[in-house]
Amino acid sequence: MTTSTAIHPDTETKPPGDIAVIGIALRIPGAEDIDTFWSLIAEGRTTFEAVTPEDSARFGYSPAQRDNDGFVPIRSALDDFETFDAELFGISSRDASLMDPQHRVFLETIRSALDDSGFDDDLRGLRVGVFGSSSSSTYLTGPVSDAGLWDTSDINFSAMLANEKDFLCTRTSYTLGLTGPSVVVQSACSSSLLAVHLARMSLQSGECDIAVVGGVSISLPHLGGYLYRAGSIFSPTGGCRPFDASADGTVKANGAGAIVLARSDDAPDDYVYAHISGSAVNNDGAEKPGFAAPGIAGQSAVIGSALTSAGLPADRVRYVETHGTGTPIGDPIEVRSLRQARGSTKEPCYLGSVKANIGHLDAAAGVVGLIKAALVLERAMIPPIAGYEQPNPLLNLGDALALPTECLDASWLDAAGVSSFGMGGTNVHVVLRRRPDRGRRPAAPPKRRYSRVRYWLDAPSPASPDMVEPSKTEGVLQNQGIPSETDLLDMARRTLMAPDLTIDDDFVDAGADSLALIDLLSAMRERFAADLSYTDIERSRTVRSLLDRMLDGIPTVDTNDQAGRSHPASHGPRVTSNLVAVSERGTRDLFLVHPAGGTTTIYAGLAPHVDPTLNLIALSFPDEYLGRGCTMRDLAENYLAAIVGRQPRGPYLIGGYSFGGNLAVEIALQLRREGEVVERLVMIDSHPPHAYTSGDCSGGEYLAAFPALLEVLVPGIRFDGNVATASDARTVLDHVVSPDWPASVRTELARFFDIWKENHGVLKRWTPDRDLDCPVLIIEASDPEPQEILDRLGIASSSVHEWARYLGSEADVVNVAGDHYSIFRDPAPLQAIGRAVSGALVSR
Structure with a gap:
């Protein structure tokens, strides 16, 4: 299905105002696709596993904590959470390593849900909304901080964008080119089901044509086990047995789920799993024992409101995917709320809880519960509650509610409910209807395969083989303002967020873009008083080459034990022209001239897609040409000298x-x-x-165009209200409020403006x-x-x-x-x- 055929009117027998679930994807413990997930729940299996002492230590637990009587070495883990297909999404390895794995898994899961709904990569022409939820970032407070890239007193803007919840959905919208509402929804455990409710409202109001709803939760400490505390929701025995007499809490699960929604009148029948007919949200207010406690009145009311919204009597809804955390007090309150909301019914309603299989997914729990309920309707089967043996004695099920102990045929089932109750009192209930033909979804679009490449920030190791002890030579050179190999490598690793970088690794290949190179240049100037320009760092894109460039003009160092020897980096290649070797793996050179801004970093993104027989050799704008009033023919003559210096005779590319x-x-x-x-x-x-x-341009007009140019070059940039009053490029950059660039970066970008303006002037005269x-x-x-x-x-x-x-x-x-x-x-x-x-x- 393509975007031109995906959404079409079809009024058949679908209830008016319903919303269709047309795509599903998930990545949870034990399952990365729908069929595997269904097998897991239909067979009543669980994913709770023992954690080794080594893994507990890896995820931050000290020996004293592991020896604590309350330490529970159990987890419900997600496979491959450290990996990501950065290339597919056009994300640099630097940015991928910096991103919270929740953002990465969310992005892949949203893309997979769109694939399952039949949409190809081109979604232009449709307003696709993104509604999502995530847990707090433990990657930011863990690996990012451990790598020295996060300090609450000195905010790293890139790290904040890559990890904070606020940017979960907007990053997805930006990466996939989605132009509908993009909203992060947070209400604790009910977050992602609340996101479903809000997406339904957005579709019904016409704000978007398609809505994608997702939730993700990955807690790194819980991958090493957890410390049980009395009064918490976590189980001291490492299990989750909702509604059972032995229920004593839950286990933290890690994973993600996503669904694609469309108005039922527009949705293609072959792709529909189920229809959402009603939903409601409320809050307990103060009618409960404490802030974190559940409230009977609020839960009961929201279920009743959702049934009213769906226009269905309780007798028609005979399966409910419950909140079902397996706490000895929470379960009886939920049962009481259900009975109160449903009133007297003739037929029993079966209950389920996916938490019994995998544990509590926190912000992703609601949407995964909805996925299960949609599959119950589509497959006409009710799975057992994993681990359930006998009811909690505080339950009062009566004849109205039933707890399945085996997989049941449910060909009679018309509708299902889904509950999600957030700590703090935000309650959500959603009502689903079965497909009108009461059959399985016919469509089976191909699954996308993701490359599993590890992107992770590991704490720098002082024992790294290329982090050598400074020599006497290096000590003398440091007195002349030349950093040691060790110091410069450490700075490059931290600034470029590439902890595995070696002295000969290309910065751009490691994921650095032009702004990252400016960051490194600024850091070198500040710490080492390095007399370097951006052109220098662009041409010398390794630690070894940078040190070599900094050594130009420094005499050979004589020491007692190293007389006559050069610095360890001095045998690297020297760049003596404005040629920049972007890639050198082939037999022929393709010379590419810089755009108006003078830099050539953009060609690094092209290099992997060009035939390997071609070398990409870029020509950058020489610093010494700025302000000299060169004509196009002057520039061509000088650039040609550099080209001929490398390739004396043609034919030329x-x-x-x-x-x-x-x-x-x-x-x-x-x-x-x-x-x-x-x-x-x-x-x-x-x-x-x-x-x-055909037209002229004054200096003031160039300046007035600069903010608009920055807006297309730096997506998401924000200015304060006074940018129009700026008198020069540096002042324009002072009015940038986001990103929060340091002064050195703003100064370098002002230089970029000067080169850009001068080269545009050259074009006006040629x-x-x-x-x-x-x-x-x-x-x-x-x-x-x-x-x-x-x-x-x-x-x-x-x-x-x-x-x-x-x-x-x-x-x-x-x-x-x-x-x-x-x-x-x-x-x-x-x-x-x-x-x-x-x-x-x-x-x-």
Whole structure:
């Protein structure tokens, strides 16, 4: 099913106003797909397992805690919680390692639920809402803090975005391109079922066309067991037996669940599991013994309200997936509330609790309970309550309620309820109806396979093999402002959030983007007073090469035991031009010129998608050219000298993105003038020359365009209300309130503005002086650049096809989905660009 056919009107016999469950995905202990989950609950199995002393120690329990009489070495664990398919979602390894595993598992589970509902990766044209819940981040307070990347007195903005609950849903919406409401819902244990209720309201009001609802809970300490405390909900014996006479609490479970919802009138029948007919939410208020205690009146009232919302009598709802935590007081209160809400009924209602199988999923408990209830209706079977043998003597089940001890045929079942009661008193109940045809869902879309790559922040080890003791040589060099190999490697690991980085690992390959490199540059300047520019760090992207660059001009060090020897890093490659080797694994060079901002880091994202026979050699903007008033022909002449220094003779492969494509044209013209062969020129979304020369742009107009440019380059950036009063680029950056950049980063971005402004001025004064007579590949973004930026910069709207007036022969044009900026940010267009470049430049 594609986005064009997924949602269509079909009025058949569906109750008006109902919401259809059309997609399901989960990752819980013992199950990562629906069928395995159903087998687990239908067979009455549990996932509680013993924890080894080594694992208890790994997750933070001291020997004294493990020896405590209250320590319970039991867990209900999720497989592969340390892994993530970062490449699929276009997330750098640096950012993936920094992300709370809850965010990562939530993202994969939401994507899988959309797959199960039949939607492909392109969801444009539909307003897809995301409603979700998560538990508190123990990754932030654990591994991120242990790696030295989180300090409550010095907030790391990147770490906050990657771990705080607030960004769970918006990160998912951003990553998947979803434009409906994006709302994090938190009400303790009832969070994700409350998210279902709010998503239902959003669909019924027309705020979105599709809603995805998910919950996730991964608690790292509980993977090592837990300390039982009297009065807590956790079991001293390490089990969960709802409604049983031996019930003594629950065990923390780790996992996630997600569902996809659509208005039943619009939903494709083949994809429907069940229909949501009613839902309600309330709070106990003060009508209970204490803040954390459950309330009979509130629970009973919310069940009654949900039945009214569904328009169903209690007799029609004969299965309820209960909150069912297995506490000796909570279970009897829930039974009493159910009986009170249902009144006198003729037929018994069967109860269930998935917590008996896997434990308490906290913020994800409600949505996983709903998934179970939907499958009970779809498969017409009622599973047993795992571990149940005899009822809690405080229960008063009567004839109205029944506790299944084996899997029962439920072909007679029409509707089911789901309860979730949050500590603090927020109660939610949802009522589901069976499919009108009373059959199984016919659709069986293919399952997506995720790569299981470990992304985890491990605490730095002082015994790491490449963290050597400083030598006497290093001590002397440190007195001259040169850091030791050990110190610089440690700084790079911490700043780039790459704890496994070695002295020869490329920073960009390790996941660093341009802002991360600026962070490292700023840290080096602050701690070591390093006399380096961004261009230096861009060209020397390893610890060894950076040290080598810093050694330029430092005399050889003589010490008693190392006379005449150079610094350990001094045998690394030296960069003597504006060439930056983005990737060197092939036999031919493709030279790519920087865009207007002067940096070349963006080409690192393209490198993995280009044929391995091609080296990507980028040309960055030299610092010394800023302010010299160079023309396009001056720049081309100097860049050509660097190219010829590496490759003396043709045929040449040359290209560039945006401004870089225009400058590549001038370089190609100069090569042709010298009689050299340009085998192929590649322009990636470059405006034709007349688009620039048709309008002028003053310094004030460049400045006014700067905030709009930052908004597309840094998604989520926020300014204060006074940014329009800024008198220069540095002041514009001072008005940025989020991200909370340090002063050094703002200064470096102001330099970026100066280069960007100067290169745009160069374009305003350039037109090719002859037709280009070499084969040309033009790659065009499908969506236009923001009109506000074009207007402010005096750039006329144009098409890449207008390059025809400057070419001696027809160019090959490839269209790539995205806009001018997203094509180098998102994985799908980068892959498409890589395919186009490889197809044009590599002989098969």
